[in-house]
Amino acid sequence: MKYGMEIAVAALIIVFAAVFLVQDAAIQATLGDGEEAWGGADGEAADLIEASGYEPWTEPFWAPPSGEVESLLFALQAAIGAVIIGYIFGYWQGSRNTT
Amino acid sequence: MHIMEGFLPSPWWEIWFLVSLPFIVIGLYQLNKLVQEKREALPLLAVAGAFVFVLSSLKLPSFNGSCSHPTGTGLGGVLFGPCIAAVLGLIVLIFQAVFLAHGGLTTLGANVFSMGIAGPAVAYLIYKAGTRAGANTYATVFCAAALADLFTYVVTSIQLALAFPGTAGFLGAFSAFAAIFAVTQVPLAIVEGAVIMLVFKYIVQLKPEILTRLDLLSESTIQKLREAAA
Numbered sequence: 001m002k003y004g005m006e007i008a009v010a011a012l013i014i015v016f017a018a019v020f021l022v023q024d025a026a027i028q029a030t031l032g033d034g035e036e037a038w039g040g041a042d043g044e045a046a047d048l049i050e051a052s053g054y055e056p057w058t059e060p061f062w063a064p065p066s067g068e069v070e071s072l073l074f075a076l077q078a079a080i081g082a083v084i085i086g087y088i089f090g091y092w093q094g095s096r097n098t099t
Numbered sequence: 100m101h102i103m104e105g106f107l108p109s110p111w112w113e114i115w116f117l118v119s120l121p122f123i124v125i126g127l128y129q130l131n132k133l134v135q136e137k138r139e140a141l142p143l144l145a146v147a148g149a150f151v152f153v154l155s156s157l158k159l160p161s162f163n164g165s166c167s168h169p170t171g172t173g174l175g176g177v178l179f180g181p182c183i184a185a186v187l188g189l190i191v192l193i194f195q196a197v198f199l200a201h202g203g204l205t206t207l208g209a210n211v212f213s214m215g216i217a218g219p220a221v222a223y224l225i226y227k228a229g230t231r232a233g234a235n236t237y238a239t240v241f242c243a244a245a246l247a248d249l250f251t252y253v254v255t256s257i258q259l260a261l262a263f264p265g266t267a268g269f270l271g272a273f274s275a276f277a278a279i280f281a282v283t284q285v286p287l288a289i290v291e292g293a294v295i296m297l298v299f300k301y302i303v304q305l306k307p308e309i310l311t312r313l314d315l316l317s318e319s320t321i322q323k324l325r326e327a328a329a
Contacts, residue, residue: 002328005237005300009293016290020160027164038160041167041283042100042201045259045276049106052265056105063200073198074156077191081152088142088149092305 100167100280101192101210102255104203111262116208122216123189126182133183143302143309147175148187150298154291155191155214161283169291170251173244174298176219177226178313184223188215213254222247226315236316236324240299245292252280304328 027037046056064070107115133140154171161167175184192210195201202210222243229239260273267275302310307321316324 005297009297012293013290016286019162019286023162023164024160037164038166040100040158041161041165041279042103044165044279045100046103046106048275048279049259049263052263054106054108054263056103057108058105058203058205060104060196060200060203062197064198070199074158077156077194077199078153081149081154081156084145084149085153088146089301089305091142096305 100252100255101195101202101214102206102259104196104200104205106203107206107209107258107262111258112205112208114208115206115212115258119185119208119211119216122182122185123211126184126186129180129183130186133179137312140309140313143178143306143313144183146298146302147178147184148190150174150295151187151191152194154294155195159287159290161286163283165279165283167252167280167283167287169287170214170218170248171291171295172214172219172251173222173247173291174295176222176247177240177243177295177299178315180223181216181220184219185211185215188219209255209258213251213258217254218247218251221250230316230320236303236320237296237300241292241296243292244295245288248288248291249281249284252284253277256280300324300328 024037031037050056064073130144133144151171151174154169156168158166158168170188172184172188175187189207189211192202192207192214193204196204196207225243225246226239229242230236256273256276256279259276260269264272303316303321303324307316307325310316310321311318
């Protein structure tokens with residue numbers, strides 16, 4: 001099958017999204033007021049370490065001032081990568097067609 | 100998810116810098132050689148680096164109520180080995196530490212070791228073993244990338260458990276950190292393995308000559324893979 005692998009990967013991603021939605025519904029049902037699920041694993045590890053009384057000895061010298069600015073920079077990072085991947089695969093595809 | 104700024108006490112952050120340094124130096128040397136001798140592989144190097152950029156910026160929700168992101172370094176590890184992958188990982192980690200306060204400059208050594216060296220080394224070894232054993236190429240790439248992703252976070256858990264054994268001792272601390280990092284990572288590792296497998300298929304279709312040039316696949320294997328896809 002020509003697109004067998006594409007279909008399999010797409011199916012896997014759909015399953016991944018579906019399990020997330022089911023799991024999210026279950027988590028939201030038990031969440032109290034003001035609590036937020038789906039935080040970062042690094043933050044959870046930091047909480048665990050700080051619970052033992054450890055204080056980080058240095059802070060990031062600059063942090064994105066808001067969640068919006070942070071998501072802008074993460075999106076920018078993904079866009080830079082995606083442009084490069086698209087450019088090179090397109091270049092390869094184009095040079096195959098012309099030779 | 101990387102170790103955050105300030106969360107590795109001395110001497111651990113210095114130790115991980117020292118451990119990572121030789122890999123970066125060898126990686127720069129290998130990169131220099133690649134640029135001089137195998138220029139046609141440079142676009143592939145850019146793709147491998149760009150993949151780390153894209154995948155490590157996507158914070159995905161896992162099944163246990165927390166988020167983490169894939170690493171993308173498995174592709175670089177398979178294609179160019181762990182030392183060059185370490186350089187690619189270093190670039191992305193500096194970007195994230197400086198602009199995003201994600202990870203940190205003092206924890207850079209430890210994060211480069213887990214994401215740039217340990218993970219890609221696993222990917223590289225699995226790929227070599229798989230091709231030598233004659234296993235299906237795409238299945239091998241899937242396992243290499245997925246396990247590289249997972250192993251990155253096992254190493255992160257080891258690094259934190261070494262620095263913070265607490266009252267539970269190293270093993271107790273390790274299982275606590277692994278429960279946070281590695282368990283979250285399992286579904287993401289599977290997705291990452293699948294995506295990188297797909298990209299590898301496109302490289303085989305579009306630019307197989309680079310793969311033979313890098314001694315990754317023999318011409319007969321490429322012939323077989325291309326016929327199967329046609």
